[in-house]
Amino acid sequence: MPGGNWSTTDMPVLPGFYMNFVAAALTAIQPGARGTVILPVKAHWGPDKQFVDVGNEAALLDLFTADETANATAYTTVRLALLAQPKKVIAYRLVDATAAAATKTLQDTAGTPVNVLKIDSKYKGARGNAFTLTIAANLIDAAKKDIKLYEGSTLLRTFTFTSGTIAAAVDAINSDIGNDWITATKLAEGNGILANVTNSTLTGGNSGISGLTNADYITALSAFETQDFHVLALDGVSDSALRTSVVSWVKRLRSEGKGILAALGGSAAEDTGSTAVSTAVSRSAGIDFEGIINVGVGGVLNGVSYSSAQTSAWVAGLVAGTALSGSTTYAASPFEDVTRRWTRSEQASAITGGVILLIHDGRRVKVLKGINSLISPRTGQNKGWKKIRKIRVLDQINADLQQTAEDNYIGKVNNTEEGRLALIGAGKEYLRSLATAGIIESTGFDVTLDPRYYGSAPVITPDDDQVFLTWTADDTDVMEQIFGTFTVQ
Numbered sequence: 001m002p003g004g005n006w007s008t009t010d011m012p013v014l015p016g017f018y019m020n021f022v023a024a025a026l027t028a029i030q031p032g033a034r035g036t037v038i039l040p041v042k043a044h045w046g047p048d049k050q051f052v053d054v055g056n057e058a059a060l061l062d063l064f065t066a067d068e069t070a071n072a073t074a075y076t077t078v079r080l081a082l083l084a085q086p087k088k089v090i091a092y093r094l095v096d097a098t099a100a101a102a103t104k105t106l107q108d109t110a111g112t113p114v115n116v117l118k119i120d121s122k123y124k125g126a127r128g129n130a131f132t133l134t135i136a137a138n139l140i141d142a143a144k145k146d147i148k149l150y151e152g153s154t155l156l157r158t159f160t161f162t163s164g165t166i167a168a169a170v171d172a173i174n175s176d177i178g179n180d181w182i183t184a185t186k187l188a189e190g191n192g193i194l195a196n197v198t199n200s201t202l203t204g205g206n207s208g209i210s211g212l213t214n215a216d217y218i219t220a221l222s223a224f225e226t227q228d229f230h231v232l233a234l235d236g237v238s239d240s241a242l243r244t245s246v247v248s249w250v251k252r253l254r255s256e257g258k259g260i261l262a263a264l265g266g267s268a269a270e271d272t273g274s275t276a277v278s279t280a281v282s283r284s285a286g287i288d289f290e291g292i293i294n295v296g297v298g299g300v301l302n303g304v305s306y307s308s309a310q311t312s313a314w315v316a317g318l319v320a321g322t323a324l325s326g327s328t329t330y331a332a333s334p335f336e337d338v339t340r341r342w343t344r345s346e347q348a349s350a351i352t353g354g355v356i357l358l359i360h361d362g363r364r365v366k367v368l369k370g371i372n373s374l375i376s377p378r379t380g381q382n383k384g385w386k387k388i389r390k391i392r393v394l395d396q397i398n399a400d401l402q403q404t405a406e407d408n409y410i411g412k413v414n415n416t417e418e419g420r421l422a423l424i425g426a427g428k429e430y431l432r433s434l435a436t437a438g439i440i441e442s443t444g445f446d447v448t449l450d451p452r453y454y455g456s457a458p459v460i461t462p463d464d465d466q467v468f469l470t471w472t473a474d475d476t477d478v479m480e481q482i483f484g485t486f487t488v489q
Contacts (some may be wrong), residue, residue, distance in 0.1 A: 007176025099208025
């Protein structure tokens with residue numbers, strides 16, 4: 001999907017839809033739906049190095065469990081994102097080279113026992129080390145045997161098979177659609193009869209967490225480029241070097257036309273120490289970019305304090321789940337308090353310094369103002385670029401136009417006057433739909449051929465396969481400041 005920014009001094013080579021945003025009827029273009037958060041996580045169970053959709057807390061528990069010992073992060077990170085109700089959450093479990101499934105080798109009943117069956121936990125991770133197997137004759141049919149799988153004292157599953165061949169045991173385990181815990185591999189036939197065992201434990205499971213480094217996160221970011229998502233958050237990691245890498249990655253992807261945002265934060269010590277305000281503001285100053293949301297304070301939920309780096313998962317979910325016609329300013333949160341209450345003057349510093357804050361207003365915890373880390377707008381930008389809402393609107397417009405251009409125009413429509421008029425007509429209809437939704441102003445929007453390239457003295461003369469358009473629209477905003485004068489008679 002080639003696209004992104006363009007310049008007359010460095011024209012793109014690849015075919016695609018290229019758009020620069022500057023302040024100031026074939027197939028109609030349909031507004032797309034925003035709302036996907038992507039999260040790298042660490043866990044003791046679940047698919048590793050795979051993208052999995054997590055729709056609710058029940059699915060989260062099934063996929064990764066609630067175990068967060070030994071630096072696992074999946075439950076907290078995904079749960080905080082889900083609490084903000086985005087359209088979709090994609091989780092990606094990180095593992096290092098030591099990750100391994102728990103395993104157990106079973107034998108037959110021969111005089112000299114033979115290893116005939118290998119049982120592996122379905123996923124790599126320490127959870128599998130809590131699995132035990134009990135093999136005994138079926139109490140109803142003596143010709144059959146039961147393999148009972150336990151986790152601790154909980155019976156997870158009973159696999160019943162006709163004794164006599166090892167293949168029957170393998171089939172009973174691997175063909176059970178309700179089996180989410182183990183897999184079986186035949187090693188040999190032996191005498192075909194599995195020996196009975198009691199509470200035989202699977203061993204060797206390793207979650208692959210202890211050896212993870214920043215390089216593993218950076219490798220994951222490369223994999224993320226293959227996915228369609230809108231907001232990224234890390235799993236509570238606040239390492240400054242990794243944060244710098246993420247910022248550079250977001251900048252590159254946005255320059256290539258992939259309209260993503262990232263919500264990042266700091267450690268609990270940075271959030272609550274004597275330099276908390278200056279640290280958060282300095283973090284934004286070092287980023288100063290509209291694609292990064294810098295969370296300056298942590299939240300307290302059910303008595304548990306979360307750092308701003310952890311809380312950024314909720315912020316990412318909020319941003320993704322907020323309608324384009326809405327705003328994150330004053331958005332209510334599920335937190336009962338914040339880890340540090342900023343004073344009024346400190347809150348003003350956050351707004352001018354590109355820090356998004358959660359505040360306690362005496363009744364509830366809410367977002368102070370929906371801003372990103374941009375402090376000094378660049379050429380072609382204005383102060384509106386500091387707002388999350390504006391960036392999301394621009395990103396969505398770019399995504400909608402790019403998708404429709406690729407699906408219905410590029411390589412399909414002749415670059416004739418009739419073809420260009422069709423493209424312009426579809427563009428106008430699209431802007432009209434945004435106006436109807438309250439995303440842009442209902443008057444003053446337009447799509448025309450760019451006079452700089454089609455006038456009497458064009459900047460450059462378009463090639464036969466090039467079309468230059470100008471898009472004009474004024475995005476709407478929500479009320480954030482209400483001023484009044486009360487006259488007392």
